[in-house]
Amino acid sequence: MIQYAEGTWGPNAYRMLFGGGLFNSYDQHPGIAVTRACITSTAAGAYQFLGSTWSSLQKDLKLPDFSPVSQDKATVELIRRKGALPDILSGRIADAIYKCRKVWASFPGAGYGQGERPVTDLLRFYVQAGGQLLTT
Incomplete structure (x- = not known):
C-alpha cells in the first residue's frame, strides 16, 4: 500500500527514484537529487527513502545495502517508530496511515x-x- 501511495508499485518498485527514473545498483542508496514540479528530492526505492533518512536507518539497523530486503526492514522500523505496527497487525490500517x-x-x-x-x-x-x- 505504501508503494501504491508513493507511486512506485510495480516490477521496478525497489529501483525507483523520485520522479519515476530508475537506479541500477542496490549496493547503497543512490543519493541522486531529482527535481520534479519545483520539488527536489533524494527519495529512492519502493518506499521512497530520503538519503538522510536511509543513512540513519542503515546505521541503526546495520543494513548492508539498499536491497529489497533492507528496504523492507527499514520500512517496518519506520512504522514501528511511529507506533503504528500494532495497528497494522490488528487491521487498523487507517489508524496506521494517520500515525505515519x-x-x-x-x-x-x-x-x-x-x-x-x-x-x-x-x-x-x-x-x-x-x-x-478490522471490522467492528
Whole structure:
C-alpha cells in the first residue's frame, strides 16, 4: 500500500527514484537529487527513502545495502517508530496511515504539498492486495 501511495508499485518498485527514473545498483542508496514540479528530492526505492533518512536507518539497523530486503526492514522500523505496527497487525490500517502521515508525503495529512492520496484509495488498494481491515 505504501508503494501504491508513493507511486512506485510495480516490477521496478525497489529501483525507483523520485520522479519515476530508475537506479541500477542496490549496493547503497543512490543519493541522486531529482527535481520534479519545483520539488527536489533524494527519495529512492519502493518506499521512497530520503538519503538522510536511509543513512540513519542503515546505521541503526546495520543494513548492508539498499536491497529489497533492507528496504523492507527499514520500512517496518519506520512504522514501528511511529507506533503504528500494532495497528497494522490488528487491521487498523487507517489508524496506521494517520500515525505515519509525516513519514510518507503521499499519505493524507502529510502536508508536504506533493499530492496526497485519499485514505479511501489507500484502504481500497490494501484490501485488493489481500490485506484485511478490522471490522467492528
